Amino acid sequence: MNEDAEQTKHPSHAPSELRQDPVSGEWVVIATGRAKRPQDFASAPQKRATPSAYPCPFEVLFPNAHSVYARDGGTNADEWLVQVVPNKYPAFVGGACPVLREVGPYRVTDGIGFHEVVITRDHARPLGVQTSTEAELVLRAYQDRFRAIKADSCMRYISVFHNHGPLAGATIEHPHSQIIATPVIPPDIGRSIAGSHAYAQTHGGACVHCAVLRHELRAGERVVYENNDAVVLAPFASKTAFELRVMPRTHCAYFEEAGASERRGVAEALTVSLARIAKGLGDPDYNFFLHTAPVGPPESFSHYHWHIEIIPKTAVWAGFEIGTGIEISTISPEEAAAFLKNVIV
Amino acid sequence: MNEDAEQTKHPSHAPSELRQDPVSGEWVVIATGRAKRPQDFASAPQKRATPSAYPCPFEVLFPNAHSVYARDGGTNADEWLVQVVPNKYPAFVGGACPVLREVGPYRVTDGIGFHEVVITRDHARPLGVQTSTEAELVLRAYQDRFRAIKADSCMRYISVFHNHGPLAGATIEHPHSQIIATPVIPPDIGRSIAGSHAYAQTHGGACVHCAVLRHELRAGERVVYENNDAVVLAPFASKTAFELRVMPRTHCAYFEEAGASERRGVAEALTVSLARIAKGLGDPDYNFFLHTAPVGPPESFSHYHWHIEIIPKTAVWAGFEIGTGIEISTISPEEAAAFLKNVIV
Numbered sequence: 001m002n003e004d005a006e007q008t009k010h011p012s013h014a015p016s017e018l019r020q021d022p023v024s025g026e027w028v029v030i031a032t033g034r035a036k037r038p039q040d041f042a043s044a045p046q047k048r049a050t051p052s053a054y055p056c057p058f059e060v061l062f063p064n065a066h067s068v069y070a071r072d073g074g075t076n077a078d079e080w081l082v083q084v085v086p087n088k089y090p091a092f093v094g095g096a097c098p099v100l101r102e103v104g105p106y107r108v109t110d111g112i113g114f115h116e117v118v119i120t121r122d123h124a125r126p127l128g129v130q131t132s133t134e135a136e137l138v139l140r141a142y143q144d145r146f147r148a149i150k151a152d153s154c155m156r157y158i159s160v161f162h163n164h165g166p167l168a169g170a171t172i173e174h175p176h177s178q179i180i181a182t183p184v185i186p187p188d189i190g191r192s193i194a195g196s197h198a199y200a201q202t203h204g205g206a207c208v209h210c211a212v213l214r215h216e217l218r219a220g221e222r223v224v225y226e227n228n229d230a231v232v233l234a235p236f237a238s239k240t241a242f243e244l245r246v247m248p249r250t251h252c253a254y255f256e257e258a259g260a261s262e263r264r265g266v267a268e269a270l271t272v273s274l275a276r277i278a279k280g281l282g283d284p285d286y287n288f289f290l291h292t293a294p295v296g297p298p299e300s301f302s303h304y305h306w307h308i309e310i311i312p313k314t315a316v317w318a319g320f321e322i323g324t325g326i327e328i329s330t331i332s333p334e335e336a337a338a339f340l341k342n343v344i345v
Numbered sequence: 346m347n348e349d350a351e352q353t354k355h356p357s358h359a360p361s362e363l364r365q366d367p368v369s370g371e372w373v374v375i376a377t378g379r380a381k382r383p384q385d386f387a388s389a390p391q392k393r394a395t396p397s398a399y400p401c402p403f404e405v406l407f408p409n410a411h412s413v414y415a416r417d418g419g420t421n422a423d424e425w426l427v428q429v430v431p432n433k434y435p436a437f438v439g440g441a442c443p444v445l446r447e448v449g450p451y452r453v454t455d456g457i458g459f460h461e462v463v464i465t466r467d468h469a470r471p472l473g474v475q476t477s478t479e480a481e482l483v484l485r486a487y488q489d490r491f492r493a494i495k496a497d498s499c500m501r502y503i504s505v506f507h508n509h510g511p512l513a514g515a516t517i518e519h520p521h522s523q524i525i526a527t528p529v530i531p532p533d534i535g536r537s538i539a540g541s542h543a544y545a546q547t548h549g550g551a552c553v554h555c556a557v558l559r560h561e562l563r564a565g566e567r568v569v570y571e572n573n574d575a576v577v578l579a580p581f582a583s584k585t586a587f588e589l590r591v592m593p594r595t596h597c598a599y600f601e602e603a604g605a606s607e608r609r610g611v612a613e614a615l616t617v618s619l620a621r622i623a624k625g626l627g628d629p630d631y632n633f634f635l636h637t638a639p640v641g642p643p644e645s646f647s648h649y650h651w652h653i654e655i656i657p658k659t660a661v662w663a664g665f666e667i668g669t670g671i672e673i674s675t676i677s678p679e680e681a682a683a684f685l686k687n688v689i690v
Binding site for chain 1: 436
């Protein structure tokens with residue numbers, strides 16, 4: 001099919017389209033037959049705290065911080081901007097390399113790993129209103145912890161995620177991200193790696209994410225934002241309304257290897273995306289997370305392409321989604337992109 | 346390892362255990378280091394409507410109902426108990442067999458399928474307070490539609506699910522289930538079928554669900570309820586706190602082939618489970634759904650074992666869950682089972 005004449009309308013009278021993610025193989029339903037206008041997805045106004053609303057545990061510098069990043073570019077405690085601290089209620093803790101054991105028909109291993117919190121200083125300034133310089137510092141803090149945790153040979157994957165608001169699972173309002181390192185490769189990551197590997201095998205070693213990026217830049221209709229280093233897309237097979245993906249332009253499997261220019265470009269793209277979601281959709285709760293290559297020998301995962309996925313909480317997953325893994329989205333990524341492209345922040 | 350001396354405590358100081366589902370291969374984290382007591386999971390009281398709260402679109406018999414089940418065992422319209430009707434805002438509609446097409450790097454197909462609603466008569470009586478005779482009629486209605494839809498050779502999977510309450514995605518409060526048939530096998534089903542097939546291949550054709558059932562009946566600690574035809578388990582690798590699985594004792598891949606005795610046993614187990622969740626956990630919202638073999642040549646899927654999964658809405662999935670596919674549960678299935686086993690309904 002001619003890519004320039006891409007046909008995204010339904011050729012039949014079907015109220016929806018089933019679209020497959022070319023990396024994970026997952027199917028989604030874009031059910032625009034049940035369509036709402038982009039504005040109809042706007043959240044009810046969120047209750048966000050003011051800076052002095054209550055004493056917040058994250059407003060002080062932790063004495064046991066793994067790392068501190070200060071305003072002057074150094075580590076002056078009074079001027080701290082970003083700190084990384086151990087999670088007080090960790091789901092995983094350090095320890096000897098866990099051993100997989102069999103219990104009847106099951107496989108079990110201990111929750112040995114890392115669980116850390118990346119905190120930015122200002123209580124009332126979520127990432128979407130921070131400068132890209134501040135956001136770049138957050139990405140740098142992630143990278144430094146990646147390098148430190150990678151030195152632990154038991155870990156197979158390092159996950160970075162950010163929960164904004166209670167519907168997105170944030171129990172503390174103060175802006176923070178979390179880092180969880182696990183001794184197994186999580187299922188979603190395993191599937192994406194397998195899909196990326198399969199594409200490379202059948203395309204002379206090429207990267208499926210690079211192919212998607214080229215296609216999207218040509219097609220244009222799902223591009224929300226771009227700068228020299230990064231592109232923000234509404235994914236063709238979006239699992240959620242207004243889902244966005246921040247893709248670095250340069251192929252690189254390993255997030256922690258991204259240089260200063262990529263960090264700046266991605267930080268800018270991330271803050272613009274979060275700001276447009278907040279302004280365009282009534283400040284909804286959201287999650288974002290990094291997808292990057294697992295920890296291991298570089299030659300196995302070099303086909304992968306690290307990126308950030310942003311999932312606004314605009315819908316509830318119901319029995320069909322939970323029972324089948326197929327999400328139904330009632331706005332197309334083309335409409336979502338057209339809307340978010342024009343939000344001025 | 347000796348199954349009778351099953352060791353479920355953590356041998357190390359780890360605050361959690363990673364457990365793998367033996368069918369889907371998914372990993373979950375049971376993080377009892379962050380434990381709450383079962384009572385702490387109780388929902389805030391839900392606002393449920395009274396029968397006469399407002400005129401409900403589902404309280405009348407639809408003229409275009411696919412099927413009607415009445416009190417007298419016949420189809421007397423005045424005495425209707427269960428009706429199956431087309432969804433007014435379908436995500437899928439009937440049509441010619443859809444063709445998979447390529448759009449740049451993507452695969453797309455039309456949303457051709459079925460989308461129906463199974464309605465029970467009484468507005469204020471959710472399935473958990475219905476008699477098992479009434480629930481058995483609901484299962485019979487599902488089965489009849491399965492057989493009718495199977496006659497459409499385009500369909501690859503028939504999904505049945507039930508959303509109870511707004512947090513579970515129910516937009517209409519009146520008790521109802523939905524049936525969605527799709528021309529593709531959903532990803533979660535595909536993975537479970539693959540896992541079941543792989544087990545059969547390496548175990549002389551044996552069923553992995555039957556092996557799990559035998560293990561659980563011997564271990565006992567995750568069994569919540571049993572009758573002659575069905576067993577209710579808190580799954581070893583529960584994705585959600587208080588998740589329950591209703592397993593028919595007799596091996597059968599295809600839900601629609603279950604006989605009257607299984608239907609009655611499963612209906613009883615389902616209503617008891619829903620009633621205990623409602624009473625024990627403060628009437629939380631929940632989803633349940635059927636997992637059964639895809640539509641297709643029987644010889645491919647006979648290794649599978651149909652069952653029902655119940656997912657109470659006791660937690661929010663956050664960035665880690667959404668980004669990795671690993672769910673963190675803060676109560677173990679052993680504690681959940683011990684609690685739900687003793688709820689008197």
